[in-house]
Amino acid sequence: MARRAAEPAGGRRRSTIREVADRAGVSVATVSRILSGSYPAAPATRARVMRAVKELDYVANAHARALAGTPSKSVAIVLNSVISPHYAHVAQGVETQAAAEGRLCLIGTTGGDPERELAMVKFMREQHAEAVILVGNVVADDRYRERMSQYAHALAAIGSRLVLCGRPPLGPDVPAVVVEYDNAGGAFAATSHLLSAGHQRILFVGRRPGYTTADGRLTGYRRALDAHRVPHDPALEVEGTMEWHEGYRMMKERLAAGPPDFTAVFCLNDLIAGGTHKALAEHGLRVPDDVSMVGFDDLPPSLDLGLTTVHLPHEEVGRTAVRLALEHEARGGTPPHVTLGTHLVVRDSVRPRFR
Amino acid sequence: MARRAAEPAGGRRRSTIREVADRAGVSVATVSRILSGSYPAAPATRARVMRAVKELDYVANAHARALAGTPSKSVAIVLNSVISPHYAHVAQGVETQAAAEGRLCLIGTTGGDPERELAMVKFMREQHAEAVILVGNVVADDRYRERMSQYAHALAAIGSRLVLCGRPPLGPDVPAVVVEYDNAGGAFAATSHLLSAGHQRILFVGRRPGYTTADGRLTGYRRALDAHRVPHDPALEVEGTMEWHEGYRMMKERLAAGPPDFTAVFCLNDLIAGGTHKALAEHGLRVPDDVSMVGFDDLPPSLDLGLTTVHLPHEEVGRTAVRLALEHEARGGTPPHVTLGTHLVVRDSVRPRFR
């Protein structure tokens, strides 16, 4: 066979079920049956087969197995990057739940590039993933939206599922499971907490129109102001992305422009809170003595900072995504859309202020 | 066909290459060739095929393809958990490099359980991963060591590779690639930094005998003391695991036992540094004014803390692992063993002390 010629340098071939069968003196069918477990086999035969398997160190070829009709089930997760703590936690949840349900976990990252995300989804489709879980923010232009909903349909057509985590639904008739958390609610709670402590001028750090997460949190912030009848000042909303150094930059610039015109800070997330905190410290402003502060995410930095923040059920999001996708796959019907609750974790970054 | 009966509830079937061929009025061979790219085909035929593909929204079955001899290459990574920043960074490196080399990335977590780790390796072997990358600490008992080196041989036999990241080799004749970073060297540098600043009594927080990472760093610490002819006091080595709350606990207990008998702290990693920092603060001890401090890892918390720490090339470890495994797979020979360098990042947690 010429086909055999192109083998990896050092290697014997991977042993096949046929070789096991020969060595055990039985047919391939018997080996297959014995290995797949529950099948009546004479103890002697079973022993012979098992010995052959051990001696050859045989493991089944997952591809052949999948092809023949016993697919090794798998779940795919696609995210921007795995180093962002939030994504990492979600991924952990996905992985945990997938393992619990006996599924392998495929992972791919996109670096935030919609193009690569689309490619990943296609890739996962080829791999017969039972569910493709998309996590995180993207700017959703129309072309992207269209192609993604096409993929949703394609996946649905073959009994698989597209799952959107922490991003808005694609549309009413797109068959995708959606797992969100309550950004607006959390922001409302955090802002109310500051307001109740007597703060009126609350800086919102991390505005970013078009990004659904940021938008949701901004909405909650504004609603809380409204509910407390505190006038809303657009000048208190600072724009920037969701990173540590951006938080640092935003606060630096703000303070460089003049003395603080706020008594409290709402940070879009804990990373930003970290940077902001640093910038404040460099200007001799202490938290919470001089400035109160709340964050969002409840990820590691908040522990170091003693930051009062909004807890997000990161891992729960991942677990729920897998669970819903898998049970929905079995049941069929309209795909579920759940919103997970968030709650405030009070630490030590807010001080009451009385007029 | 009875086989067809057990279909997922809602779904049409996944379309096959045969259906594409029929619709385009050509043979399957032609479709296969056209899709696999570089093959001379009449423009008209190609167009017809492409249209059929689009209309049926066909994607190839990766399993069938793999079976037939064009395996979709993949690389597997197995780690304790993806939420630990260090692992996450390594994973990111692996994923990046894998993508760059056109490989899919399979991921599995073990929760630190050797049993699950072994199961994962087997699983990955079934999936025909070109390399299986193991990251992180384990307590290596003999049974574990033996089975793992058996897997290494099994993988090697079929032209795949076992890669160990940040853990010690299994033995001289075990065909596994090893990528380490220089724990001892980094610890030496960090400790020397403290010693040069005039500190003599340096608390080592996070001793954990048997864990290679901890052991390596402790070695570096002791060597530095030696080199500076500072007597080594075992009472200055505190035991604990590598987490934030452990750092907190260790320092809390130390301070509860009596006034500080040290002027500087060497933390096994940045997480511990975070907890330690907090505990110090609660006792009114400021860093670096009252106590100097160095960490290890250069992960996010160190930014917030302004921590002087040892930088580890996390992502580089992951990338190197993939690169080495893949080129070694091609070349054959003795598997490489590399140690990546580390260096000190000076921030603002160490203050000179003069007698």
Added chain:
DNA sequence: CGCGTTTCTGTAACCGTTTTCCGGAACAGT
């Protein structure tokens, strides 16, 4: 117009499993 080339396209074998369908052996009952 016949023939050798060149270009495409079809046929069929094969990849390594699972599973259906069947046949033979052992064993008990009469």
Added chain:
DNA sequence: ACTGTTCCGGAAAACGGTTACAGAAACGCG
């Protein structure tokens, strides 16, 4: 001893692609 069950194990047909081989159509040329 003959038949009916029960138990085991084998042969062979899928699964959905790739590719070696060969055949047909188109083309240039003497």
